[in-house]
Amino acid sequence: MEHLSIKLDDLPDEILIIILKKLSNVEVLYSLIGVNKRLNRIACDSVFTSNLTLYFLDKYIHSLSDSMVNRFCSQILPEIDHKIKWLNLESKFMERILLAGNYPNLYGLGLYGIDVEKAIYLFTDDTTFIHVVKNQISSLFFYICSDKKWIPSNDVNKIVFKHIFNIFTKLEYLNFGPSLMWHQRFSFDMPSPNVISSSLLELHITVFHFNDLLYLLDGRFNQLRRFHVNIYRIQHGSSNIYRQEKLPNLRCFSLYSDMRVHYYDEFILPLLHRMLNLEELDLHLKVDRYKGFIDGNDLKENIINNMPRLIQFTFNIRLTNRRPNQTNLPSNEDIKHTFKDFKDNQIISCANFFEENQFSYCHIYSYSYRMKYYDNIKNNFPGGLFKYVDNVSLFDERPFEYEFFLQIAQSFPFMKKLTINNNKPQKNKLYKQSKKDNQDLPIIKYLHLTNLYFDQAHDDYIEQFLINTETYLPYKFYLFVDYEALKRVTENFSRHATRINCAKVHYLCIPNGPEITEHMKDYFPQINIG
Template identity: 55%
Template sequence: MEHSLIQLNDLPDEILMIILKKLYNVEVLYTLIGINKRLNAFVHDSIFTNYLTLMKFFSYSSIRPLSNPILNRFCLVILPEIHHKIKWLNVESSTMERILLATSYPNLYGLGLYNIPAERVKHILTGNTVLSVLFKNQILSLIVHISKNEKQISSDDVNKLIFTDIFTTFTNLQSLNFHPFPTCYQELSFKNSPPTLYSSTLLELYVNVTYFTDCLYLLDGRFNQLHTLYVKISWIWPSSLTIDNMENLPHLKCFSLYCDTYTNVYDELIVPLLHRMLNLEKIGLYLIVCGKNTFIDGHDLKKNILNHMPRLKKFIFNIRSTICLRNQINLPSIEDIQHTFKDCPNNQIISCVDYFLESELGQCHIYSYPYVLKVYHYITNNFPGGYFKHVREVSLFDERPFEHEFFVRIAQSFPFMKKLTVNNEKPQNDKRFKISENDNQLLSIIKYPYLIELDLVEAHDDYIEQFLLHTKTCLPNNVHLSVDYTVLKRVTQTFTRNTTRINCTKLKSLDLNGKYRIPKRIKQYFPHTKIK
């Protein structure tokens, strides 16, 4: 270790800084502070001291405290030494108070509270605690992550109380993120009564709400200086409630609306809300719209949005609209839809149109590219391709079969995909390896290096073969597979088929749909798999 530090100390300043910036700040401080004068000066740089995450973050459902030796060194040595440089702290429930009481933080303005039980959040906000006493007027930016109670999910009323208490405790709050992760249990619902809170300092708000009316309550004037709102709404439905203040929102500059359930009140609710935002400079719309006679296309967006926002600089959207095919004539093609965007500036717009004759539905998917969401649902054979580095969850659906080449495109387009769902009841037309028209070589074995969850419950036998045959697909280790038991038994030839055995041995867990009794041979066929 000493020899390594000597070599590190011999590096030029520029190279040393490049190396250290690739490490976590906590690692840099814990390892190098106090080693020698030069390294000490480096790690005291604001790059390493301004923003500290004093917890182990694996995922939003797996947040752990630092180990005791690391925590002790930080609380006893490191934090007191750099306390005046710290501007933001991320802490978790069990070690939060010890860290906040370890020293004074005169320049701390941002705080992230993670994995905090709801009852504990209520206590630290309303009781005589370190947060309510020491940081009442100091904290300008706050992130609150409420942990999930396995026995009882936090109720709407509890979330509403916590949300209200935040503004009572932090009187100068300018930015609040009340939904740092995609967790439905941290969702606000004001039901039939508006919240009893007001703030003239809040500028930015990130929040999940249950209903569209909850969003309207947030925009009824109680946050009269709000310029940025990111809201995820579970249900956009019509309501009989009357919202008193429906005036324009001149201060709002940035607005993002995300709803992943169907709404049939796009024209009645969403468009009028957007018309109140006269001075928007950036907008994000992520919607699934039904109940209209026509698709939402470039003409619709221009008429209802762009023409009403003269200051708009950036428009990011992902909108899927469906129509009923009964009594429809002159159905638009993908070229027709794409042509409606010919006057749209700045963004590259992608369109995809499908007509499902069996279900008598038409679907039009339009989105700005590059694609920014982590999910991409209802991909069909008309998928135009592309590179989607942010997407982690994908679902496929069509009334026409998916061939091997289609799955090649999916793997190439979504290289970091973790979850894949296939919904297709049509058998493949050609299950054999055939010669590629492009390179006259056998089609390649498809790899999904990051896949951890595969749902084939609503898939034809051919797609179970597509993923289990090692001559077609190379599954990574530790995949969770959901599949119908009868289909799996049929495809694996009663759990004896050799060509599906290799991929089956890689499964971490197996969720079998349908009534069944697990025979002894299934354990031998899935030797490393937990069968549910």
């Protein structure tokens, strides 16, 4: 037994493939092709070749090295090009890689990190890039780089968007990327570009205005089945391209907008009423309304009853009601009761009336929650586990106590940004109460918090987060706080109880505060001044 050894070649193909799948496909191909016949055959398996990403990805996209690209273009791609069905490329070596093979079975292309100038060059009829793939591509993922200068949207629309459909005549799937960067929002200025496609079945895009959405649904994509759109602004304006035609082919519609919508009843509902054969609906809206909350009864009457084929309905609607008469408002229990017939989803509702600010707020959503942010959380927050949320904001006219913050930390274990807006003092200050009762309450831990904002927050909350025996904060976090409040809580930057967490601050922003003194620098040894 002491001489027993197992070599890579001794393992069966199935085991080797399981092991190699832990690596990226580009690493497998680069490392194994050309080693020997057996490893060459395994590396050329469709598991590693049918969907190929030729860049490295951690938090950002990184190009392959020049030597790797040289080998891929001269040796690897000519050997496997007939097996590649989907190819993901970044801007630097894009055209060179496309010209390194024939790709007879390529149908999907992901283009990442392209600056607008290169996009304009790529999507013209006379480039060699187009001649390689123009008659094959049915799926296109297009992600414009975020660090390039902006080119007017009208130019982007007329040159990039128009040329895509003129060139890729068999295009069925188009995704303009998940980014919400401002320069990727399309606006179809009049006169509109002449874009028509009878093949497009699925579209993902971010637009500026509601009219831009209407433009895309005016019949030019008459076979569209699935449409996912993020709108920056839904506001009153001209609707010259608005048509009343139904959209019988649309089966899935997803609408996201983070800006306040003042025309939900006038714009959103009439649009939905055109989708008579819809099977899946996903709405994420922030609504200002003057005629009551949106509850289960409202959704049934105005949406569900108009869609007889609807199978799946998910939503996240945050509604602010600013009616001068706030009497006879439904309670949170009343609103919950209106969802009793929603059997397929767990519906969460949180309704509040804010007497000081004279407005009511109601948040309804279908669980599980899929957004990366959860804003304006109140004391009646129902809890739950939100693994995908990394941005949280808190607001109330009643004080937040220890139990509330403990619940927030448990509900959002991967939270990176937290904003606190509450000017009411705590009734049960943990630091003093635990001493008085001689009890050790658990330290609240925010393991991933990198940004902490105190927006019109009472000193009690600043104190709770900066005292290390109450709150654990990770190293190198950003702190936004009022200077006078910070000075009071830290007792002019000398208090021992807040020194440890203050020493973890990497960036301190104190709007309208004085110049940082040597005394403060000693208390915040890591800070960069903002």
